[in-house]
Amino acid sequence: MTTAINIRPVPPDVPKLPVLEISNLAVGYRGSDGFQRVVHEVSLLVRSGQVVALVGESGSGKTTTAQAVIGLLAENGRVEAGAVKLNGTDIAGWSQRQLDTIRGSRISLIPQDPTSSLNPVKTIGAQVAEVLQIHRQGSRAEIDARVIELLTRVGLSQPELRAKQYPHELSGGMRQRVLIAIAIALRPALIIADEPTSALDVTVQKRILDLIDELRREYGTAVLLVTHDLGVAADRANHIVVLKGGRIQEQGPTAEVLAFPRSEYTRKLLADAPSLGKARAVPRIRSPRISGSDDAIAVESLVQDFSIGGSREVFRAVDGVSFTVKRGTTHAIVGESGSGKTTTARSIVGFQKPISGRILVDGIDVTTLRGENLRQFRKTIQLVYQNPFASLDPRQTIFQIVEEPLLNFDPLPREDRAKKVHAILERVGLPQSVLARKPRALSGGQRQRVAIARALVLDPQVLVLDEAVSALDVTVQAQILALLDELQQALGLTYLFISHDLAVVRQISDTVSVLHNGRQVDSGPVEDVFLRPGSPYTRELISAIPGQRGIGQH
Amino acid sequence: MTGLNTIGRSLLRDDADILKSPSPPSRRIVFGAAWLKVVKGIRPGLVLAWFVMAIVVLWALFPQWFTSYSATVGVARQQLRAPSAEHWLGTDALGRDLLARIIYGAGNSLSGAFVAVGVGLVVGTTLGIVAGSARGRIDGAIMRGVDVLLSIPQLLLSLSIVILLGFGILNAAIAVGVTSIASFARLARSEVVRVRASDYVEAAFGSGGTFGRVLLRHILPNSLTSVIAFAALQLGWAILTISTLGFLGYGAPPPTPEWGLLIAEGRNYIARAWWLTTVPGIVVILVVLSANRISQSFGKVTA
Numbered sequence: 001m002t003t004a005i006n007i008r009p010v011p012p013d014v015p016k017l018p019v020l021e022i023s024n025l026a027v028g029y030r031g032s033d034g035f036q037r038v039v040h041e042v043s044l045l046v047r048s049g050q051v052v053a054l055v056g057e058s059g060s061g062k063t064t065t066a067q068a069v070i071g072l073l074a075e076n077g078r079v080e081a082g083a084v085k086l087n088g089t090d091i092a093g094w095s096q097r098q099l100d101t102i103r104g105s106r107i108s109l110i111p112q113d114p115t116s117s118l119n120p121v122k123t124i125g126a127q128v129a130e131v132l133q134i135h136r137q138g139s140r141a142e143i144d145a146r147v148i149e150l151l152t153r154v155g156l157s158q159p160e161l162r163a164k165q166y167p168h169e170l171s172g173g174m175r176q177r178v179l180i181a182i183a184i185a186l187r188p189a190l191i192i193a194d195e196p197t198s199a200l201d202v203t204v205q206k207r208i209l210d211l212i213d214e215l216r217r218e219y220g221t222a223v224l225l226v227t228h229d230l231g232v233a234a235d236r237a238n239h240i241v242v243l244k245g246g247r248i249q250e251q252g253p254t255a256e257v258l259a260f261p262r263s264e265y266t267r268k269l270l271a272d273a274p275s276l277g278k279a280r281a282v283p284r285i286r287s288p289r290i291s292g293s294d295d296a297i298a299v300e301s302l303v304q305d306f307s308i309g310g311s312r313e314v315f316r317a318v319d320g321v322s323f324t325v326k327r328g329t330t331h332a333i334v335g336e337s338g339s340g341k342t343t344t345a346r347s348i349v350g351f352q353k354p355i356s357g358r359i360l361v362d363g364i365d366v367t368t369l370r371g372e373n374l375r376q377f378r379k380t381i382q383l384v385y386q387n388p389f390a391s392l393d394p395r396q397t398i399f400q401i402v403e404e405p406l407l408n409f410d411p412l413p414r415e416d417r418a419k420k421v422h423a424i425l426e427r428v429g430l431p432q433s434v435l436a437r438k439p440r441a442l443s444g445g446q447r448q449r450v451a452i453a454r455a456l457v458l459d460p461q462v463l464v465l466d467e468a469v470s471a472l473d474v475t476v477q478a479q480i481l482a483l484l485d486e487l488q489q490a491l492g493l494t495y496l497f498i499s500h501d502l503a504v505v506r507q508i509s510d511t512v513s514v515l516h517n518g519r520q521v522d523s524g525p526v527e528d529v530f531l532r533p534g535s536p537y538t539r540e541l542i543s544a545i546p547g548q549r550g551i552g553q554h
Numbered sequence: 555m556t557g558l559n560t561i562g563r564s565l566l567r568d569d570a571d572i573l574k575s576p577s578p579p580s581r582r583i584v585f586g587a588a589w590l591k592v593v594k595g596i597r598p599g600l601v602l603a604w605f606v607m608a609i610v611v612l613w614a615l616f617p618q619w620f621t622s623y624s625a626t627v628g629v630a631r632q633q634l635r636a637p638s639a640e641h642w643l644g645t646d647a648l649g650r651d652l653l654a655r656i657i658y659g660a661g662n663s664l665s666g667a668f669v670a671v672g673v674g675l676v677v678g679t680t681l682g683i684v685a686g687s688a689r690g691r692i693d694g695a696i697m698r699g700v701d702v703l704l705s706i707p708q709l710l711l712s713l714s715i716v717i718l719l720g721f722g723i724l725n726a727a728i729a730v731g732v733t734s735i736a737s738f739a740r741l742a743r744s745e746v747v748r749v750r751a752s753d754y755v756e757a758a759f760g761s762g763g764t765f766g767r768v769l770l771r772h773i774l775p776n777s778l779t780s781v782i783a784f785a786a787l788q789l790g791w792a793i794l795t796i797s798t799l800g801f802l803g804y805g806a807p808p809p810t811p812e813w814g815l816l817i818a819e820g821r822n823y824i825a826r827a828w829w830l831t832t833v834p835g836i837v838v839i840l841v842v843l844s845a846n847r848i849s850q851s852f853g854k855v856t857a
Contacts, residue, residue: 349760378762391753395775404771405761451757458761 017088019189019222020046020069025082025092027061027068027246037080039064039246046190046239051216051223053237053254055230055269057473061246066192066226068092070107071099087189104131108183110212112195114175118167124151124178125163131185150181155211173204180211187219194226201336202500206544209236228473230273231503231547234258242266272478273547274503295360296462296494297325297348302357304343317343318354319518325511327461330488330495332505332526334541335515344515345464345498349383350374362461379409382455386467388447392439398425398450399435405458420457428453429483445476449483456487464496469504481508502545506530514538600851603844610841613660623651625658625811634827644829646819652829656837659811663793666727666805666812670792673731675785678738679778685739686746686777687769697743703736712795716804723796723812726805730795734788741784745777752776783852790845797838813838 025042028035039061046052054062067073069084071094084092086106091099103109111117119127128147137143151159154177167175176196183191193212197205213236216223227233233240234254241251242265250263261267304318318340325331335341347354350366359366362380369377385391392401402421406412412420422432428449439447448468455463465484469477485508487493499505505512505526512529514522514537521535533539613620623641628649637644643652685696703711715729749755750773758768793813799805800814808815813834820830 351756351760375762375764378760383757383760385753385757387753391757393754393758393772393776396771404758404763408762408764408767454757454761 016048018045018085019048019087020044020224021083021085021088022065022069023083023085025065025068025084026080027064027073027077028080029074030076030078035078035080037246039068042082042243042246042248044241044248044251046222046224048189048222049216049220050239051213051225051237052239052241053225053227053233054241054243055227055233056243057228057475059245060243062226062228062243063194064246065243066194066224069224070103070109070192071096072109100134104188105135105186106188107190107192108186108188110176110179110183110191110193110196113199114172114179115167115199117179118175120167122166123163124165124167124170128163128178128181128185131182135186137186146185150185151178153184153215154178154181155207156181172200173208176200176204176208177211180208180215184215184219184221188221190222190224191216192224192226195228196225197232198228202502202544202546203336203540205232205546209546212236229546230269230474231545234547242269268475272475274474274477274481274501274507294327295324296327296362297323297331297496298358298360299323299344299348300358300360302344302347302359303355304340304347304352305355317518318347318515320357321513321515321518321520322357323511323513323520323523325462325494325496327494328488328492329510330497330508332497332499332509332512333515334499334502334505334512336500336541338517339515340518341498341500341515342466345383345466345496348496349381349464350377351383375408379458380460381462381464382458382460383464383466384448384451384455384468387471388444388451389439389471391451392447394439397436397438398430398442401439401450402453402457405454409458424453424457427456427487443476444472445479448472448476448480452480452483452487456491460493462494462496464498466498467500468497470499470501477504484508502530502541503547514541599847603847606840606844607848610660610664613657614664615661617654617657617661620657621651621654623654625650625654626809634823636827637829643833644827646827646830647823652816652833655811655816656813656834659813659816659834662723662806662810662812663796663814666723666730666796667789667792669724669727670731670734670796671785671788673728674734674738674788675781677731678735679742679781681735682739682742682744683746683774683777686743686750687765687773693743696739700736700739703733704740708733708795709798712799713802713804716799721804721807723800723806723810726796726799727792730792730799733795734792737788738781738784742777742781745780746773749773749776779852783849786849786852787846790842790849793838793845794842 022045023043025039026037027039028037030036042061042065044052044054054065056062064073064077067077068079071091073079079092082092083090086102091102118124125144125147128150129143132138132143132146137146147163148159151162156162156174156177162170162174162178167178170178180196191212196212197208200208209232212223215221225233225237237254239251240254240257242249242257242263244265249265250257250261252262257266258270261270300322302318302321303316305314305316307314321340321344323331333341333344343352346352348359348361348366350369354367357367361377364377364380366377396404399418399421402424403417406417406420421435425432425435430446430449430453434442434446434450439450442450451468452463469480472480481504484495488495495509497505497509509526511524512522512526513520514529514535516535516537522529522533522538524534529538530542533542617625628646630649632641632645632649633647635641635645635649641651641653643656645651646655681696681700685693685700711733712726712729715732716726719725719728755768755772758772763771796805797812797814797817800812801818802814803818806812806815808819816834817831817838820827820832820834823830
């Protein structure tokens with residue numbers, strides 16, 4: 001610990017004060033029994049023009065630290081000790097009114113969620129103008145001109161039109177650009193970017209991070225980048241601070257931390273992060289587990305339409321997708337939001353009827369099934385959802401959740417059911433003690449294990465995993481992926497893995513289909529697609545994976 | 555996916571809280587902690603609300619415990635006496651003790667309110683559940699009927715029903731209940747539709763559940779909590795509306811002590827005997843506020 005929190009002494013040849021200096025910061029939240037400290041003795045420096053990344057998993061205190069800097073802690077939070085020096089002035093004890101004078105002009109924030117961070121009833125132009133008006137930057141006409149200039153600067157097309165539009169008329173990436181325009185409007189010395197791209201698609205993420213980088217270089221602004229994604233930090237930061245449980249585990253120049261991690265925790269994070277070049281270094285070598293060449297899933301020119309607005313207009317979500325999945329292998333469907341990947345998965349499971357095309361699962365044409373036949377078919381294929389917090393009934397116990405599918409089919413005696421539930425729980429690596437608990441008493445990873453147990457209790461042939469690891473922290477994600485691999489080896493399962501995360505896909509799948517706007521733009525064995533992408537879109541997707549600048553290039 | 559990822563991120567925060575205490579201690583300690591939480595979480599307003607409700611329920615069940623006077627037979631020569639040690643809340647124009655009339659009136663007003671809420675709850679919730687689970691044409695037909703019910707002013711509707719059914723406390727209660735069917739139906743339907751759209755209901759269908767099983771096992775238990783909270787809120791409203799009907803003369807016939815009727819009778823003497831309208835009015839206000847407060851606490855528990 002002592003080695004981890006040391007701060008590099010300021011070299012004498014650097015005359016300027018650091019833009020931000022946090023020393024021994026401690027932050028607590030008031031709970032039911034007094035203040036509970038969540039950030040302990042955090043010290044770090046941000047120099048002008050530098051990007052410092054605060055990296056950690058959920059609950060590591062990274063956002064709390066960032067909020068403490070700008071004085072935006074939740075109502076029950078308070079800075080309990082330490083100093084936050086902005087250009088040498090300690091602002092930790094400042095009142096909200098004092099902070100108002102520097103927020104926007106000296107420090108600004110790029111928030112995480114572009115959807116909820118803009119006021120839905122005001123135009124984009126008015127919201128950018130607001131920060132200029134608050135700090136009294138010139139006449140109305142000057143402000144209007146400056147707004148257009150800023151919107152142009154952050155790369156929005158047709159800035160005059162955008163200024164008159166409302167947030168709902170813009171895409172997520174465009175909204176994030178607007179928030180960046182607001183953040184840079186007064187050329188602050190420090191920008192705090194709190195997970196600025198976590199809610200965005202990977203290609204959009206790359207463009208937004210490029211923009212922040214470019215503006216930083218142009219204005220010499222310092223950036224405190226809060227992120228859970230070690231890949232993003234590796235690509236963008238000069239200096240990495242690794243947080244866990246509110247304490248700094250390690251900090252240092254990016255290349256040093258990545259190449260020679262000193263703390264155990266950083267080593268684990270690096271090993272678990274799928275994006276950090278591991279897949280590239282260790283190609284997936286798999287022997288075909290089942291020698292038979294029969295297909296577990298065969299999809300032929302699948303088409304799915306949705307009506308929008310009135311019933312006249314039709315949106316084609318999936319347009320002629322075809323692929324086959326060999327028994328016992330993993331096929332991934334990759335794409336960004338709106339690519340039709342989830343729609344494809346839901347058609348395969350039998351939740352919706354496609355407009356045209358055939359889907360054969362285990363030789364049965366899903367599209368023709370109805371009523372009792374469809375119900376019996378459910379035993380063959382099961383879906384695991386993205387969000388384990390929504391896919392488990394909050395009122396049921398874990399035992400009831402896992403037992404329920406068994407009750408839906410041939411009634412087994414009570415003892416046999418209990419035996420089966422116990423066995424499957426052991427299979428997915430959960431202790432028997434969770435059986436009597438409700439889902440809310442379990443962590444995200446444990447809940448996802450319960451969801452997998454529920455899916456497996458009927459002994460299905462095929463498991464469809466719809467972003468099943470996307471909502472999990474990277475170490476938990478690595479555990480669930482390992483579990484899935486082990487289950488596949490042991491039970492000969494076929495997986496259809498739906499994901500937006502190419503790094504994960506490369507790690508676990510045998511074959512892959514890349515979807516873009518409902519069309520399949522690439523498909524084949526995973527290494528072929530990654531090494532010799534057939535379409536420009538796939539190339540763009542692959543180049544946007546964070547973490548590729550990797551270790552060697554620093 | 556933008557939205558989903560956002561959900562994912564915010565969920566991770568919740569997850570962190572759970573991870574902090576990965577293994578809940580033994581059951582007894584958990585219960586102990588829960589009990590401690592209950593004691594710490596006590597809010598004086600809520601305690602007061604429960605206290606008021608308890609007293610009123612006791613009045614309704616055992617009025618003789620609280621007063622020795624008769625609610626219907628007056629004492630001559632004791633008309634319109636101001637509150638005193640003998641008659642705590644004074645007497646009315648026929649020499650009847652006001653406190654006794656309020657206490658005996660609790661039974662009529664409360665049972666009326668329970669009947670009213672019962673009618674609304676049972677009929678309205680059933681309609682809402684049928685509409686929400688059947689969807690399509692049945693849904694359309696039921697909900698348009700509910701819309702028609704909502705478009706008629708509630709007081710006008712209940713007056714019309716009382717006139718059709720005949721005057722009396724029970725009929726007034728039924729009339730008030732009928733007017734609340736629409737609200738119950740709407741709430742129940744929206745809850746059913748919300749729960750139906752959840753991942754765990756889809757997962758239940760996906761694991762081979764039949765419609766009836768999923769409805770009983772997942773949809774009903776998860777949608778009824780807010781309906782119950784709403785019923786507690788409706789209780790206060792029903793007391794108020796039944797009193798209104800009583801005040802207008804459509805409820806209980808005169809010698810019966812009923813809160814709305816008490817206020818109406820006292821109105822004629824308001825210049826000489828202010829307590830005859832004021833005190834029953836305050837009692838009605840207190841009970842309605844208490845019911846609202848209790849309903850609010852239900853809403854919080856379930857949310």
